[in-house]
Amino acid sequence: MSFLVAAALGVGLFVAIPIAAHLLRRGRARERDFPPTALVPAARSVARERATLEDRVLLAIRALLIACLAVIGATPFVQCSRLSLSRSAGASVAFALVVDDSHSMRAQADDGSVRFERALRAARELLASAREGDAIAIVLAGRPARLALAATTDLNAARRALAELTESDRSTDLEGAVGLARTSIASVPHLDKRVVLLSDLAGAALTQSQPALWAPVPELARPLENCAIFAAEQRGRRIAAHVACTSPAAAAGRAISVVGDKTNKPLALAARAGIQELGLELDPKLERPELELNGGDALKADDRCPLAAESAALGVMVAADASNASVETGGPPVLEQALSALESNAALHPVALLPDDSNEYRNNALLLFDDPGGITPEARSALNGFVEQGGVAVAFLGPRVDQTPLGATLEPFVHGAVHWEAKPTGDVDEASLAWLGPEANSVHDLKLSGRAGLSTSDLLGARILATFTDGQPFLTERELGRGALFTVALPTSVEHGNFPLRPAFLALLDHFLHEARRRRGATQSVAGSEWSFPNGASITIEGPRGALVAHERAQGSGAALKSVIPTVAGRYTLRVDDKPEERVVTVDPSEITTLPQKLPDSATQARANAAAGSVDASPELGFVALALLALELGVRAYRRFMRERSSRAVTAH
Amino acid sequence: MTAPAPALRRALDWGKLAPLRLRAKTVADGVYAGGHRSRRRGAGIEFGGQRSYVPGDDLRFIDRHALLRHGTLLVRQFETETDRTLCLLVDASLSMSYRSEQAPGPKYAYAALMAAALCKIAVAAGDRVSLDWFGGERTVELATAGGREAFERVVGALETAQPSADLKSDLAALERAVARVERRAGRGSTVIVLSDLLDLPEGAEVALGSLGARGKTLTVARVLDPAEVSFPFTGPLHLRALEGEARVETDAAAARPEYLAALEAQASRWSTRLLSRGGSLVRLDSSEDPVKAVRKLLDSVGGLA
Numbered sequence A: 001m002s003f004l005v006a007a008a009l010g011v012g013l014f015v016a017i018p019i020a021a022h023l024l025r026r027g028r029a030r031e032r033d034f035p036p037t038a039l040v041p042a043a044r045s046v047a048r049e050r051a052t053l054e055d056r057v058l059l060a061i062r063a064l065l066i067a068c069l070a071v072i073g074a075t076p077f078v079q080c081s082r083l084s085l086s087r088s089a090g091a092s093v094a095f096a097l098v099v100d101d102s103h104s105m106r107a108q109a110d111d112g113s114v115r116f117e118r119a120l121r122a123a124r125e126l127l128a129s130a131r132e133g134d135a136i137a138i139v140l141a142g143r144p145a146r147l148a149l150a151a152t153t154d155l156n157a158a159r160r161a162l163a164e165l166t167e168s169d170r171s172t173d174l175e176g177a178v179g180l181a182r183t184s185i186a187s188v189p190h191l192d193k194r195v196v197l198l199s200d201l202a203g204a205a206l207t208q209s210q211p212a213l214w215a216p217v218p219e220l221a222r223p224l225e226n227c228a229i230f231a232a233e234q235r236g237r238r239i240a241a242h243v244a245c246t247s248p249a250a251a252a253g254r255a256i257s258v259v260g261d262k263t264n265k266p267l268a269l270a271a272r273a274g275i276q277e278l279g280l281e282l283d284p285k286l287e288r289p290e291l292e293l294n295g296g297d298a299l300k301a302d303d304r305c306p307l308a309a310e311s312a313a314l315g316v317m318v319a320a321d322a323s324n325a326s327v328e329t330g331g332p333p334v335l336e337q338a339l340s341a342l343e344s345n346a347a348l349h350p351v352a353l354l355p356d357d358s359n360e361y362r363n364n365a366l367l368l369f370d371d372p373g374g375i376t377p378e379a380r381s382a383l384n385g386f387v388e389q390g391g392v393a394v395a396f397l398g399p400r401v402d403q404t405p406l407g408a409t410l411e412p413f414v415h416g417a418v419h420w421e422a423k424p425t426g427d428v429d430e431a432s433l434a435w436l437g438p439e440a441n442s443v444h445d446l447k448l449s450g451r452a453g454l455s456t457s458d459l460l461g462a463r464i465l466a467t468f469t470d471g472q473p474f475l476t477e478r479e480l481g482r483g484a485l486f487t488v489a490l491p492t493s494v495e496h497g498n499f500p501l502r503p504a505f506l507a508l509l510d511h512f513l514h515e516a517r518r519r520r521g522a523t524q525s526v527a528g529s530e531w532s533f534p535n536g537a538s539i540t541i542e543g544p545r546g547a548l549v550a551h552e553r554a555q556g557s558g559a560a561l562k563s564v565i566p567t568v569a570g571r572y573t574l575r576v577d578d579k580p581e582e583r584v585v586t587v588d589p590s591e592i593t594t595l596p597q598k599l600p601d602s603a604t605q606a607r608a609n610a611a612a613g614s615v616d617a618s619p620e621l622g623f624v625a626l627a628l629l630a631l632e633l634g635v636r637a638y639r640r641f642m643r644e645r646s647s648r649a650v651t652a653h
Numbered sequence B: 001m002t003a004p005a006p007a008l009r010r011a012l013d014w015g016k017l018a019p020l021r022l023r024a025k026t027v028a029d030g031v032y033a034g035g036h037r038s039r040r041r042g043a044g045i046e047f048g049g050q051r052s053y054v055p056g057d058d059l060r061f062i063d064r065h066a067l068l069r070h071g072t073l074l075v076r077q078f079e080t081e082t083d084r085t086l087c088l089l090v091d092a093s094l095s096m097s098y099r100s101e102q103a104p105g106p107k108y109a110y111a112a113l114m115a116a117a118l119c120k121i122a123v124a125a126g127d128r129v130s131l132d133w134f135g136g137e138r139t140v141e142l143a144t145a146g147g148r149e150a151f152e153r154v155v156g157a158l159e160t161a162q163p164s165a166d167l168k169s170d171l172a173a174l175e176r177a178v179a180r181v182e183r184r185a186g187r188g189s190t191v192i193v194l195s196d197l198l199d200l201p202e203g204a205e206v207a208l209g210s211l212g213a214r215g216k217t218l219t220v221a222r223v224l225d226p227a228e229v230s231f232p233f234t235g236p237l238h239l240r241a242l243e244g245e246a247r248v249e250t251d252a253a254a255a256r257p258e259y260l261a262a263l264e265a266q267a268s269r270w271s272t273r274l275l276s277r278g279g280s281l282v283r284l285d286s287s288e289d290p291v292k293a294v295r296k297l298l299d300s301v302g303g304l305a
Helices: A003-027 A035-039 A046-074 A115-128 A155-163 A174-184 A334-342 A377-388 A399-403 A431-436 A438-442 A503-520 A618-652 B006-011 B020-031 B064-070 B107-124 B148-160 B171-184 B204-212 B226-230 B252-276 B290-301
Strands: A031-033 A093-099 A135-140 A146-152 A192-198 A227-235 A238-245 A255-258 A274-281 A290-293 A304-306 A315-319 A347-351 A366-370 A392-396 A419-421 A451-453 A463-467 A473-480 A483-488 A524-526 A531-534 A539-543 A546-548 A551-554 A560-564 A570-576 A579-586 B046-052 B074-079 B085-091 B128-134 B142-146 B190-195 B217-224 B236-240 B247-251 B280-285
Touching (some): A003 A046, A035 B252, A093 A115, A093 A146, A093 A174, A115 A192, A135 A155, A135 A174, A146 A155, A146 A174, A174 A192, A227 A290, A227 A579, A238 A255, A255 A274, A304 A579, A315 A334, A334 A347, A334 A503, A366 A503, A377 A392, A377 A473, A377 A483, A392 A503, A399 A419, A431 A438, A431 A463, A431 A473, A431 A503, A438 A503, A483 A503, A503 A531, A539 A560, B020 B107, B020 B148, B085 B107, B085 B171, B107 B128, B107 B148, B107 B190, B107 B217, B107 B290, B128 B148, B142 B148, B171 B204, B204 B217, B204 B252, B217 B226, B217 B252, B217 B290, B236 B252, B247 B252, B280 B290
Parallel strands (some): A093 A135, A093 A192, A315 A366, A524 A579, B085 B128, B085 B190, B190 B217, B217 B280
Antiparallel strands (some): A135 A146, A227 A238, A238 A274, A255 A290, A290 A304, A463 A473, A531 A560, A539 A546, A539 A570, A551 A560, A570 A579, B046 B074
């Protein structure tokens, strides 16, 4: 603080003058001689109290006025707590605002405000300090990370985009959002680029690169105490409730109960952090039951969760021969072990044969069929019905394709003869599987003993998603109705290669689960997951925040789908072609259990990248001073008016 | 003593009422410059009219001509030229030094002006004047005297006196003053008391009322400051009496009606008490025109025919 600033602020000490004058004036009674005092009655009147009150008002106004003048004198040296951008040599700045709209941002901050609102306020403050020529991009960090506004110099467009942002119960994709933010401002010509994180930083660890990260509101990332019911599913007469807590302290003393159930006592949570599953009795008389956590925490919205129907978990039907598809050490088939490893919360239903009746597919969204030896017409018909209604069927073709009995085919996966090529072949082409992610790198040196030759068969219009190194199809996808049919040219048995033991296999299974959720629409899904419907279907959706509208979306194959993304947890009522359906959207438990990461100090300091600067508050303070002056004049005029009225009354008397 | 003491000049601001001598003459000239006649009728020189005979009347005054001419018993009346003594009793207690912003001068100055003007009128009519005090400092009692010299002495005494003394609890001082006046005033005398009637001791009404006995005419002039009459204050007040220990913290607007009512009640009480003793109360406001004020006093004592 320079001498000038200190001197200017020193003017504020003159506040003592009106205070002293007030005290002196108050201490000096208006005593006067008056001979007939004995005839005057004593009275402490409203007038005196009013005068005292008016005196105090005037005192406050004058003191504030002096304080304002002092601060005006000190600005622009005085820094304000408001966020602002400073710029080196006055150059324009390009910055990407990463606004976290995930569920954890709905928690209350220490000052009682909602974190998301605090983040929006910070964004508005930063926008207010932007000038013409600055480029702004807005990225949302709720999963999936989205670009709300591409880099633009239109500040009004940025303000409009900010105004449209709403909080949600999505999970966090901070890493993706930061990557998107960096990409969004990579191409702008500005030299000074910044990525502004307005997030609670609960997510995957962020890497420091250019443009550097700046988290100007560190209070958003303060740890909080919270417990949430992130899923509740009916299982017969019981309820399986899944609760996540940030810490043992958050769970201590809390209990879960069914709302309106007076027969069963609340069930206490274990005082530990992380996820815990609790079982409760369900009173069958209750309609549309909901579970509730007692007590309070930083986020009340997730203390209540609707109970999903019994088939809420994603049903996965696994048709695998345990004798062929198991490992030598025993245990369930490889497919079932892999699904368990994914922790997908899927309900596995192992079957020996494909059902002949489509009703048996009910409560299932995914069929994993290992090494099929042909599909009978009845089973084919049922399978077609299942897929057309949004199911996903995957066939892992193995040696039994050569043993197809008479009357059985591999339709609807492939048409025509498929032969097992029992000779050493090349590996799966890593490049063709790149869409799977980093796990695609694990498909080299698979030591395959054979593969299903799909090149000789009719793929029925299926799209080839991946190939072997010699160009033969490895993975195909065929759309059928709302669902899809995937064909993999390798079985899940480890006897025919190492593919089931590679990370790519798990990634592929995860992809199938994701497709199943997306197409079938599990009755219980995480907020932010997409629900897809046939393009021609008539759809109405009523959610906790009103109706949702399904929008048409083109697929990669060229076909169109209707899709909608519910972003708020709660119960949704759907009508798909007049068939009623009920779904429950829940919170991703990682939103509760993931703790905020710690960024380097340079990223959280207010002056990181010289991004916070001095703010000239003179205009605002000037207006405040003028308002105070007007107020004083008003009070004085009022007092004068009252005095004159009183004098007129005396004269009239 | 014709000139006021310099110290008194400093002590008492006479305001617009100074100089007293000239002002008193002006007032007296404005009121009445001739002699006045007694309202007493009876044995005398100048015929004063007739009235019907009532048993007990002196038979010497029966109008024989009227009896012979009209056959009616009438009694002849005569007016008597009297040299009536004017006894002035002036209140010089501390409360008389009060002067508000609206007043031309202190109440004492106004009372002194009234006294001097009355003295001038009386002297001009050939009447004798005496001056007595209650309260005050440097007060000089003047025995009954007439002529121009008497006027000068009265004015000098009025100018010399300085309001002071707290009579609130000193009834004896008041009674002593009343006794002096009673000694000077014979039957037919006019006693005029000039006072604000404020902060007087208990029993003051009785003591002053006794001045109306034994054929004397008593008029009490209550001299108040305009502020005391109208209570023009606003806002919160902290008032202090000049005599006694009375202090009051009040609000003007709230206290005004009760104060005015109390003041009126006090005046009524005095008026009633004086009437019972044959006296009268004249209310004067120190902002009032002195000429009119003196006329009111003369009307009250019957000095103007």
